[in-house]
Amino acid sequence: MFAKGLLGRPPRAPADVPRFRVLVLGIYLTDRVNQASQLVVDFAKSQHHDVDQKWVALGATPPTSDPGLKAVTVRHCRQLIPKFKLLNEMLAGLEVDDYDYIIFTDDDVALCPDFVDAYLAWVASCGFSISQPARTRFSYRDHKFCLRTWGVKARETLFVEIGPVFVFDRAAARHLLPFDERSPMGWGIDFVWPKKTRELNMTMGIIDAVTVDHSYREQGKTYSSSDNRIIMDEFLRDVEHLKPEEARVSIRIYR
Secondary structure (H helix, E strand, O other): OOOOOOOOOOOOOOOOOOOEEEEHHHHEEEOOOOOOOHHHHHHOOOOOEEEEEEEEEOOOOOOOOOOOHHEEEEEEEEOOOOOHHHHHHHHOOHHHHOOOOOEEEEEOOOOOOOOOHHHHHHHHOOOOOEEEEOOOOOOOOOOOOOOOOOOOEOOOOOOOOOOOEEEEEEHHHHHHOOOOOOOOOOHHHHHHHHHHHHHOEEEEEEEEEEEEEEEOOOOOOOOOOOHHHHHHHHHHOOOOOOOOEEEEOEEEEOO
């Protein structure tokens, strides 16, 4: 079933975009089967943008011997580190202002053809500072709202999920990084983002024209959902945020 929901080459955005400098930050689990090697290849296929990739290997098993993935693996962590804490460590030595867009990715997705070029064309055309590709209907998901909506190219929303793939533009990176480590796995941060983006006069949205498939590895197998839910609840008690029913709404539809 993996990647079955991905269609052919996605429709192009209505306007051309300039050449962007793009950073891909990925984490792959060495103790689990993953798609990291293929993702490195797919992210590198951009014909219109300059893409840098930095991946961290996480797990007791030695990192991959695949030369392509090995070339962009900057660190091996044998001890499990919460995802968003690890992302902050990856970001610490980087100048985020050097990049027009940062793509944050897990290791268990499949990308549609021409992903980077098609996706960034839509994001730039819509002006989203925080965005995500819609998930195919065969994907594991926590929020049905993030599945692809047929007949729609993109949606301006008040919700962008923290994974498996999400994207910040330079403005979002400048104002919203580093991630808040009071929720080290990121749970609940996506309910804080809409409050922050409103304050900063930024928009966020989901690109339905350019999808990812997230059916390769079942969610919740590498962490405790109950523990993270407790942490999320404690985190959200201390910060301004939207309730799920307030966040999962579409402000504007692009057809």
